Amino acid sequence: MPTIHFGVWEIDEGPACSAAVQAALEEGYRAIDSAEWYENESSVGQGIRAFLSSSFNKSLPTPLTRSDIFFTTKLKDNVDYAETRKAIKKSLQKSGLGYIDLYLLHSPYGGRKTREECWRAVMDAVQEGEVKSGGVSNFGVRHLKELDEESGLPEERWPTVNQIEVHPFNTNTEIAEYCRKHNIQIQAYSPLVRGMGFSHPVIKELSTKYKCTPAQLLIRWSLQMGYVPLPKSANRERIKSNAAVDNIVIEEEDVKRLEGLDEHLVTDWDPTNCP
Numbered sequence: 001m002p003t004i005h006f007g008v009w010e011i012d013e014g015p016a017c018s019a020a021v022q023a024a025l026e027e028g029y030r031a032i033d034s035a036e037w038y039e040n041e042s043s044v045g046q047g048i049r050a051f052l053s054s055s056f057n058k059s060l061p062t063p064l065t066r067s068d069i070f071f072t073t074k075l076k077d078n079v080d081y082a083e084t085r086k087a088i089k090k091s092l093q094k095s096g097l098g099y100i101d102l103y104l105l106h107s108p109y110g111g112r113k114t115r116e117e118c119w120r121a122v123m124d125a126v127q128e129g130e131v132k133s134g135g136v137s138n139f140g141v142r143h144l145k146e147l148d149e150e151s152g153l154p155e156e157r158w159p160t161v162n163q164i165e166v167h168p169f170n171t172n173t174e175i176a177e178y179c180r181k182h183n184i185q186i187q188a189y190s191p192l193v194r195g196m197g198f199s200h201p202v203i204k205e206l207s208t209k210y211k212c213t214p215a216q217l218l219i220r221w222s223l224q225m226g227y228v229p230l231p232k233s234a235n236r237e238r239i240k241s242n243a244a245v246d247n248i249v250i251e252e253e254d255v256k257r258l259e260g261l262d263e264h265l266v267t268d269w270d271p272t273n274c275p
Helices: 015-026 041-052 081-095 112-127 141-147 173-181 201-209 214-224 236-243 252-259
Strands: 031-033 070-075 100-105 131-137 161-165 185-189
Touching: 015 031, 015 041, 015 236, 031 041, 041 070, 041 081, 070 081, 081 100, 081 112, 100 112, 100 161, 112 131, 112 141, 131 141, 131 185, 141 173, 161 173, 173 185, 201 214, 201 252, 214 236, 214 252
Parallel strands: 031 070, 070 100, 100 131, 131 161, 161 185
Antiparallel strands: none
């Protein structure tokens, strides 16, 4: 799995979304994160296919193929087994990419029985080759336990990913620790805190110290915590800048300072405690 994924939440279906995806791939991103809820799976697929057939890609020393691009999408509503299988097939058809690299349950809503049914559908899609790997999003510890250690399922049918909001202002420590213990990769959405933390004195101080933008600092913190950040932007320069973090190394003391900013700031929604 690539270490940084390009997020397309709030980038509307259409040419602008396809162009943003193509720009991200040209700037070195190798993973795109979409969702049924975002209503832009078709444009994401178009952007990926346009890049693969582009003169830019063909001019690379080793041109990329579909297998080099990691495509994630998510189930909008947890209803039942049959509806989940239908949704997967619809996302597959919309994207036009042949298969889905990672398919997530977007939330834990619906109750335990429904979550278990929907998860079984994802795992069957993996078995049939429609999906390469399955995971969840916005799941709290209790929800995760239902699908792994309490489920009776073999470990290969446990979630591989939990995509949650996580950044220095909302570290979600309990969920993060559980995921580490159970080899569940955390993907960090809203890693840039939607810009809300850019003016914080600590963020400004450390951005100056490491000669980087606040966005780069936050992305690098996420990477050093072992997370997979999902920065998003439709601006070409920001897309490029957000990926240029390889030469930034935050000292351990400063990593802890950033962790100390936690105030459980939720920038959008938080279903991790739902029934």
